[in-house]
Amino acid sequence: MFWIVNARRLKQYLIIITAALFAIGIAWAERDNISIFTSGKNGPNAIYKVDTKEKKLALTFDISWGEERTGPILDILEKKGVKKATFFLSSPWSETHPEIVKRIKDMGYEIGSHGHKHVNYSSLTDEEIKAQIGKAHETLRELTGNAPNLIRTPNGDFDKRVLKIADKMGYTVVQWDTDSKDWMNPGTEQIVQNVVGKAHPGDIVLMHASDSCKQTHLALPTIIDQLRGKGYEFATVSELMAGTKVNTKEIK
Structure with missing residues (x-):
């Protein structure tokens, strides 16, 4: 009797554990469907x-380290006649690569902040968040002559506090709806599919120009050609935002 009861109880436990793991799996699979967040009603948003309905989208590139990938990406954008894109630059990288920052600016591309240290802002205190945003702000302002007002936080990490602090410092937090996943180096064809297969009007596409992403420059020409083949035009994030409705979803 003892073993029968415990066998039944074990079976119940296994069912509960399986259901819990299944729920976690669904939550993980759905994580990319979380779209845009606000700190509350009428609060700042990401x-x-x-x-x-216009077939316009923004190609965006994050840069945190390295010097081998940015040049080829800029060469491709120039060769393909892509006049508009947005680059999010970290301040340590910008300080050590002022000539590349200048080239990005001289080519007319929009420059946003990618913060200072590549750490999750939600793990920092309010003062530390302010310091990270402020340091990057001053560096980019000195190098470009313009004060940036867009920020993509490191790892795309933020919470309500980050949104509110960034807003008070004059920034809008920019995420993405299409992830090229070039940071995984999944192969050129897969990167192309990740972008072209999901791109839509008003989209913000995440790519990288850091050295750890070794295939972005190989996929980029095909991405540009195929998006144009579908009738898309390229815009900066700011141009995309201007005069359009932004969806919001409150962070609970």
């Missing part, structure tokens, strides 16, 4: 796309 933008991942805009509502528009």
Whole structure:
């Protein structure tokens, strides 16, 4: 009797554990569907796309380290005649690569902040968040002559506090709706599919120009050609946001 009861109880436990793991799996699979967040009603928000019927989207590139990938990516954008894109630059990288920052600016591309240290802002105190944003702000302002007002936080990490602090410092937090996943180095064809297969009007596309992403420059020409083949035009994030409706979802 003892073993029968415990066998039944063990079976119940296994069912509960299986159900819990299944629920976690669903939550993990759905994580990319979380779109845009606000700190509350009428509060500052993080933008991942805009509502528009126009076939316009923003190609964005994060840069935190390295010097081998940015040049080829800029060469491709120039060769393909892509006049508009947005680059999010970290301040340590910018300080050590002022000539590349200048080239990005001279080519007319939009420059946003990617913060200072590559750490999750939600793990920092309010004062530390302010210091990270402030340091990057001053560095980029000195190097470009312009004060940035867009920020993509390191790892795309933020919470309500980050949104509110960034807003008070004059920044809009920019996320993405299409992730190229070039940071995984999954192969050129997969990167192309990740972008072209999901791109939509008002989209913000995440790519990288850091050295750890070794295949972005190989996939980029095909991405540009195929998006144009579908009728898309390229815009900066700011241009995409201007005069369009932004969806919001409150962080609980």
